[in-house]
Amino acid sequence: MLRLIPFFTTESQLIAALKRGEGRAHKVVYERFAGKMLAVCTRYCANRDDAEEVMLDGFMRVFEKISQFREDGSFEGWIRRIMVTESLMFLRKNKQWRQEIPIEEVTVEPDYEWADTALNENELLRMVNQLPDGYRTIFNLYAIEGYAHAEIAEMLGISEGTSKSQLSRARTMLQANLRKLEQEPGRRGQTEHYEKTYRKASN
Incomplete structure (x- = not known):
C-alpha cells in the first residue's frame, strides 16, 4: 500500500485514478517511483541523460498501458518491467548491447x-x-x-x-x-x- 497521500490513500485508489486518466495521479506515480526507476534505467544506460530519457519514455508507456495492469501483482514490479523493456529497446536501437557479445558457450548455473x-x-x-x-x-x-x-x-x-x-x-x-x-x-x-x-x- 502507498503511504498516506492527498487524494489517494491506497494503491488501488491511485491505480483507478490512473485508469481514468487523472493528471494528479500521473504526478503522484512519477514522484513516488522516479528515483527507483531512474536507478533501474541507469543500470542499463550508463549515460545519465540517456537513462533519464528512457525513464520518461517508460512512464509514458506506464500511463498508456495502465489498463493492462490487473492488480494481481506488484504495481512497482510492473512499472519496473516496463522500464527494463524501454531500456533494452534503447540499447537495441543504438546497438550498444551487441558490442561485446562473444560467440562461444559457457555453462553457468543460476545464482x-x-x-x-x-x-x-x-x-x-x-x-x-x-x-x-x-x-x-x-x-x-x-x-x-x-x-x-x-x-x-x-x-x-x-x-x-x-x-x-x-x-x-x-x-x-x-x-x-x-x-x-x-x-x-x-x-x-x-x-x-x-x-x-x-x-x-x-x-
Whole structure:
C-alpha cells in the first residue's frame, strides 16, 4: 500500500485514478517511483541523460498501458518491467548491447542468492555500471532482474550460449576489479566479503 497521500490513500485508489486518466495521479506515480526507476534505467544506460530519457519514455508507456495492469501483482514490479523493456529497446536501437557479445558457450548455473546479497552493496553496483554495455545488460537481466538465459536470449535475439558466455565474462571482470580494489590501502577488510560471496555464487 502507498503511504498516506492527498487524494489517494491506497494503491488501488491511485491505480483507478490512473485508469481514468487523472493528471494528479500521473504526478503522484512519477514522484513516488522516479528515483527507483531512474536507478533501474541507469543500470542499463550508463549515460545519465540517456537513462533519464528512457525513464520518461517508460512512464509514458506506464500511463498508456495502465489498463493492462490487473492488480494481481506488484504495481512497482510492473512499472519496473516496463522500464527494463524501454531500456533494452534503447540499447537495441543504438546497438550498444551487441558490442561485446562473444560467440562461444559457457555453462553457468543460476545464482539468485548472489543478487540478493552482494548486489545490495552500492560499491559493487557501481562496478556493475562500469562494465561494457553488453556485459552489463545481460548481467543486470540475469543477476538483478532474475530472468533465465532462455528469456534473455529471446529478449535480445541471441542464443542462450551467448547469454551464458556474456554473464561469465561479466563476472570475471567484476572479480578482477574486486581484486584491484582489495589492493588499495585500508580496503582489504572492506572487500573480503565481496570475494567470499562471489566465490560462493560461482560454485
